[in-house]
Amino acid sequence: MMILSGDPPRSRALTLLLIVIVAALLATPWLFPGAKALNVAAKICIFAALVASYDLLLGYTGSVSFAHTMFYGIGSYAVAIALYSMGPNWAAVATGIVVGLPLAMLLALAIGLFSLRVEAIFFAMITLAVASAFMVLASQLSWLTGGEDGRSFQLPELLRPGTVFISKKAFGFEVNGRTLTYYLVFAASAAMILLLLRVVNSPFGRVLQAIRENRFRAEALGYRTVFHLTYANCIAATVAASAGVLNALWLRYAGPDTSLSFSIMLDILLMVVIGGMGTTYGAIVGAAIFILAQNYLQALMGTASRAAADAGLPLVPGLLHPDRWLLWLGLLFIASVYFFPTGVVGRLRGKPSAK
Amino acid sequence: MTELAATDPLPKPKRDLLPALLPIALALVMLPLIGSTSSWVTLTVASLAMGMMIFIMASGLTLVFGLMDVLNFGHGAFIAVGAYVATLVLLPLAGWMQSDSLASNLAVLVPAALLSMAVSGALGMVVERVLILPVYGQHLKQILMTTGGLIVAEQALYALWGPQIIPLPLPASLRGSFIIGDIAIAKYRLLAMLVGLIVFLAIQLVLNRTKIGLLIRAGVENREMVEALGYHIRRLFLGVFMTGSALAGLGGVMWALYREEVHASMGDDLTVLVFIVVIIGGLGSIGGCFIGALLVAMVANYGGFLVPKLALVSNILLMVAILMWRPRGLHAVTSR
Numbered sequence: 001m002m003i004l005s006g007d008p009p010r011s012r013a014l015t016l017l018l019i020v021i022v023a024a025l026l027a028t029p030w031l032f033p034g035a036k037a038l039n040v041a042a043k044i045c046i047f048a049a050l051v052a053s054y055d056l057l058l059g060y061t062g063s064v065s066f067a068h069t070m071f072y073g074i075g076s077y078a079v080a081i082a083l084y085s086m087g088p089n090w091a092a093v094a095t096g097i098v099v100g101l102p103l104a105m106l107l108a109l110a111i112g113l114f115s116l117r118v119e120a121i122f123f124a125m126i127t128l129a130v131a132s133a134f135m136v137l138a139s140q141l142s143w144l145t146g147g148e149d150g151r152s153f154q155l156p157e158l159l160r161p162g163t164v165f166i167s168k169k170a171f172g173f174e175v176n177g178r179t180l181t182y183y184l185v186f187a188a189s190a191a192m193i194l195l196l197l198r199v200v201n202s203p204f205g206r207v208l209q210a211i212r213e214n215r216f217r218a219e220a221l222g223y224r225t226v227f228h229l230t231y232a233n234c235i236a237a238t239v240a241a242s243a244g245v246l247n248a249l250w251l252r253y254a255g256p257d258t259s260l261s262f263s264i265m266l267d268i269l270l271m272v273v274i275g276g277m278g279t280t281y282g283a284i285v286g287a288a289i290f291i292l293a294q295n296y297l298q299a300l301m302g303t304a305s306r307a308a309a310d311a312g313l314p315l316v317p318g319l320l321h322p323d324r325w326l327l328w329l330g331l332l333f334i335a336s337v338y339f340f341p342t343g344v345v346g347r348l349r350g351k352p353s354a355k
Numbered sequence: 356m357t358e359l360a361a362t363d364p365l366p367k368p369k370r371d372l373l374p375a376l377l378p379i380a381l382a383l384v385m386l387p388l389i390g391s392t393s394s395w396v397t398l399t400v401a402s403l404a405m406g407m408m409i410f411i412m413a414s415g416l417t418l419v420f421g422l423m424d425v426l427n428f429g430h431g432a433f434i435a436v437g438a439y440v441a442t443l444v445l446l447p448l449a450g451w452m453q454s455d456s457l458a459s460n461l462a463v464l465v466p467a468a469l470l471s472m473a474v475s476g477a478l479g480m481v482v483e484r485v486l487i488l489p490v491y492g493q494h495l496k497q498i499l500m501t502t503g504g505l506i507v508a509e510q511a512l513y514a515l516w517g518p519q520i521i522p523l524p525l526p527a528s529l530r531g532s533f534i535i536g537d538i539a540i541a542k543y544r545l546l547a548m549l550v551g552l553i554v555f556l557a558i559q560l561v562l563n564r565t566k567i568g569l570l571i572r573a574g575v576e577n578r579e580m581v582e583a584l585g586y587h588i589r590r591l592f593l594g595v596f597m598t599g600s601a602l603a604g605l606g607g608v609m610w611a612l613y614r615e616e617v618h619a620s621m622g623d624d625l626t627v628l629v630f631i632v633v634i635i636g637g638l639g640s641i642g643g644c645f646i647g648a649l650l651v652a653m654v655a656n657y658g659g660f661l662v663p664k665l666a667l668v669s670n671i672l673l674m675v676a677i678l679m680w681r682p683r684g685l686h687a688v689t690s691r
Contacts, residue, residue: 125630132627133671318514327510334503
C-alpha cells in the first residue's frame with residue numbers, strides 16, 4: 001500500500017490487468033525473444049511514464065497543454081547532443097540529464113508565469129504555439145540538433161548490445177547490454193509513475209483536483225491556484241523530460257519524428273483518454289493498449305487493405321491503408337471522449353466511490 | 356455613476372484607437388530600417404495581403420468563441436477542406452484558368468470559391484451538431500473533441516485525395532505584377548487584399564447595422580440576457596459557426612492559390628497562426644482579429660526580410676509582447 005501511496009487500483013479486474021501488464025513487461029526479454037518485442041515493451045514503459053506525467057496536467061488539473069512533447073524532446077535532445085559531442089561515456093549521460101531536466105523545468109516555469117498574466121483559456125493555444133515554434137527551431141538549428149536527420153550516438157560501453165553478461169549457452173538466452181538498458185528503462189519508468197502517484201495523492205494533488213473542479217472556489221478557499229498550476233506544470237515537464245532521456249537512450253537517436261512531432265502529442269492524448277483521465281493507472285493501461293495496437297494492428301490493417309483492393313472495392317483500400325491508422329484512432333478518440341470519458345480504468349472501477 | 360435624464364443621449368463607449376495605430380506605426384518604423392522604398396512597398400503589400408487572408412480564416416474562430424465560449428481546435432480542418440474542394444473545380448477547368456482573359460479566369464474562380472464555402476459551411480453544421488453540441492460549456496472536452504475532429508478530417512482528406520501535394524497554379528491573368536517605377540506589386544496580392552477588405556467591411560456592416568448583428572454582439576457580451584429576451588441563441592450560434600467555417604474555407608482557397616499548392620497538413624500549420632492572431636486580437640473581437648492578422652503578417656514579412664533567423668519565433672515574440680501590454684488581447688470583448 002505504501003508504495004502505491006494509498007491509492008490502490010480499487011478493482012479486481014484492474015488489479016489483474018495491471019499485474020499482467022507489469023509481469024509481461026518484466027518478462028519480455030525472456031518470454032519474447034527478438035528485437036521487435038523488446039522495442040515495443042520499452043516503448044510501453046517510456047510512454048506509460050510520459051502519459052502519466054501528462055495525466056497530472058490533463059486529468060488532475062484539467063488544463064490542456066500541447067507542449068508536452070516539447071519537454072519530452074528537450075530531454076531526448078539533451079542526452080543525444082551530450083553523448084554525440086562528448087563521446088559515449090557516463091559523464092555525457094549525466095551532463096545531458098543535468099542540463100536537460102532543469103531546462104525543461106525552467107521553460108515550464110516561464111510558460112506558467114506567462115500564462116499567469118493572461119486568461120486561463122489561452123493556455124492551450126499558447127502551449128500549441130510555443131511547441132510549434134520549438135519544433136521549427138529544433139529542425140532549423142541543424143548545427144546543434146542535426147536538423148531533420150536528428151542525432152544518432154553511441155551508448156556507454158556497459159549498455160551496448162555487444163556487452164554480454166551471460167552468454168546464450170548458459171540458460172538458452174542472452175543477457176547483454178541491451179537487456180540491461182531495457183531494465184534501466186523499466187525501473188526508471190516505474191519509479192516515475194510511483195512518484196507521480198505519490199504527487200497526485202498528496203495534499204498538493206488534492207488541491208489540483210479542487211482547481212480542476214472549481215478554480216474559483218479553490219482560490220476562494222485560500223489556495224494560490226497559479227502557484228499550484230505552475231508547480232504541477234514544472235513537475236510534469238521534468239518527468240516528461242526524463243522520459244525523453246530514456247527514449248533517447250533506448251533508441252540511441254533523437255530526432256524531430258521520434259521526440260517532437262505533433263503526432264506524438266496526439267498519441268499521448270489518445271493514451272490518456274483511452275486509459276482514463278485522472279487515474280495515473282490509466283497511463284499504464286492506455287500506453288499498453290495503444291502501443292500494442294499501433295505495432296500489431298497496423299499490420300492487420302495492411303492485410304485488410306490489400307484484401308479489399310483485390311476484391312476491387314472502391315475507397316475501402318484507401319481507408320484501411322496502414323497510413324490511415326490515425327483516421328480510425330481519431331474516430332475512436334472522439335467516441336471515447338464522448339461515451340467513455342473515464343476511459344478503461346474508469347470503466348473497470350465502476351462508479352466512483354467518492355460520489 | 357452619474358444620473359442620466361431620459362432625454363440625454365446614451366453614453367458612447369470610449370473609442371480605443373491605440374491598437375489600430377499599431378500596424379501603421381510598425382510599417383512606418385520599418386521604412387528607414389529596410390532602407391529601399393521599393394522593397395518596403397513590396398513587403399507592406401505582401402503583409403497586407405497575407406494579413407487579409409489570415410483574417411478571413413481567423414474571423415470565424417474568434418466570433419465562435421466570443422458568442423458561445425467554444426474553443427474550436429478543428430478550425431484548420433475547414434481551411435484544408437475548402438482548399439481541396441476548390442481543386443475539384445479548378446483542376447478539371449484548368450483550360451479556363453490558363454486562358455488570358457480575366458473574365459474566364461473569374462468564371463472559374465468565383466464558383467470554386469463559392470463551392471468551397473458551401474461545403475465547408477455544411478461541414479461546419481455537421482461538426483457543430485455532432486461534435487460540439489454534446490459538450491457545450493466544457494472547455495476540456497471541447498478541445499479534445501475538436502482536436503479529434505481535426506485528425507479525422509485531415510486523415511479523410513489523405514484517404515480521399517492521397518498524401519501527395521497537389522499543385523494549384525494561379526490563373527493566367529492574376530500572375531505577375533503591376534510595375535510602377537521600380538515598385539512591383541503582385542496582382543494576386545492586390546486581389547487578396549480586396550477580398551479581405553470586402554469580407555472585413557461586410558462583417559462590420561452585418562455586426563453593426565443589422566438586427567442579427569445586434570443579437571450577435573449582445574450574445575457576445577451576455578448570452579443569458581439574449582436568451583432571456585426570447586431569442587434562440589443556439590440557432591444564432593449555428594449560423595455564426597457555419598459562416599465562420601465557410602469563411603475558413605474561402606481563406607483556404609485563397610491561401611492555396613497564394614502558395615500555389617494544396618496539402619492536407621496546411622490546416623495544422625495555419626491553425627497555429629490563426630490561434631496567435633485570435634489571441635492577439637482578443638477572443639471575440641473582429642476588429643482586434645483584423646489588427647492582429649495584419650501585425651502577424653507584418654512581423655513575418657519584415658522579420659523575414661531583416662533577420663531571417665528570427666522569423667521562426669517572431670510570431671511568439673509578438674504574442675508575448677502584446678499580451679504583456681494587454682493581457683486579454685488588443686480588444687477585450689468578453690467578460691469571461
